[in-house]
Amino acid sequence: MTIATTLRSDAEIQSEVLSELKWEPRVQATEIGVAVKDGVVTLAGFVDSYTKRWAAEEAARRVRGVKAVANDIEVRLSAGGERTDPKIAAAAVRALQWDAVLVPEKIDVTVSKGWLTLRGTVDWQYKKHEAERVLRNLAGVKGVSNLIEVKPKAEPAEIKKQVEQALVRSAQTDAGRINVEVDGSKVTLKGTVRAWVERQEAERAAWRAPGVMTVDNRIVVSP
Incomplete structure (x- = not known):
């Protein structure tokens, strides 16, 4: 398969983000506008709760090919x-x-x-x-x-071990494609994954380890 057929166009990503918003029960897709440029999704519009704003961003991040999300949705509460x-x-x-x-x-x-x-x-x-x-x-x-x-207390070697084990346990990540480096309480993730959700899950796994204060996620999304 060639690179041209594996890369997703901005139009395809926009279409799937809109579909994901319709699938997400916590938001009303008609309230949210979606623009995509070079894989970066921008969300705009007005919602009546912070929960909806957050849910819309989560929905966008679940779509394969999304590299980042700029959430410009404004919360405008109803009078009640x-x-x-x-x-x-x-x-x-x-x-x-x-x-x-x-x-x-x-x-x-x-x-x-x-x-x-x-x-x-x-x-x-x-x-x-x-x-x-x-x-x-x-x-x-x-x-x-x-x-x-x-501000936890943990040794770098133990942090590295915990993060690597968490990646192996996760059904959403391919641990063999992710490299974990630890400097003090800072974890750096490197490698290549197939989807944004896999990149996000790897970062989540790193944050769960005791002793982690910073995560530098350098994982590249390459469908």
């Missing part, structure tokens, strides 16, 4: 969806306190015009993601800036 910043802050604090994964982590929350900013320190990267996840669906939220720091 608006909440004051103090009410959003109180709901956010309760949500974090009730999440068993985050106990007893201390995470600070500030709210400005519906936009949440998270600060604090956790020992695992997945806890940082969990904090954002539990707040993403709160009523009135227009966006989340996750500034939580990850």
Whole structure:
């Protein structure tokens, strides 16, 4: 098979992103515009919740051939969806306190015009993601800036071993095509994969390893 037949055109990617948006139950595809240039997808439009904005980006990233996503979708809450910043802050604090994964982590929350900013320190990267996840669906939220720091304790050799084992276990990645390098608490991923979702899963696997503070994903998508 020649390279010309394996590469996907921007028009093909755009068509499949639109189809994926229609398939995604959390969004209304008619609210979202899709443009593609050199494999980079730009999403635009207006939605009535931050959840929809996030879901649209996830849907686009699932499509084979997508190299990156620029999410320009704006959240415009309906009159009934608006909440004051103090009410959003109180709901956010309760949500974090009730999440068993985050106990007893201390995470600070500030709210400005519906936009949440998270600060604090956790020992695992997945806890940082969990904090954002539990707040993403709160009523009135227009966006989340996750500034939580990850400060774990782990040896580089152990980090490398954990990441490599996670890649082997994953059904979505071909571990033999991915090289893992570790410098302190920084993981660098190199290699070639067939789809963006495989690249994304490799990065997710690296972030799950205890001790990882930075992931430099240099994996190339080559369908």
